[in-house]
Amino acid sequence: MINVDLKTLLKDGISRYSLVVATAKRAREITDAALESKEILVEKPVTLAVQDIQEGKCVIVESGDAAL
Numbered sequence: 001m002i003n004v005d006l007k008t009l010l011k012d013g014i015s016r017y018s019l020v021v022a023t024a025k026r027a028r029e030i031t032d033a034a035l036e037s038k039e040i041l042v043e044k045p046v047t048l049a050v051q052d053i054q055e056g057k058c059v060i061v062e063s064g065d066a067a068l
Helices: 016-036 045-055
Strands: none
Touching: 016 045
């Protein structure tokens, strides 16, 4: 289970929605890379994605042009 302080991930005014989307995209990249290299993941891809975001390996960029 992931035990991360949400405030640390939402630094610099990043919205929760952007965090969720970025985490999902990173998790998909991790899954695709593991399938491509036939690697068995010990931890869940979402856990690895959150760790990458927390460690600064992935940067979340918000466009600001949210059209509904």
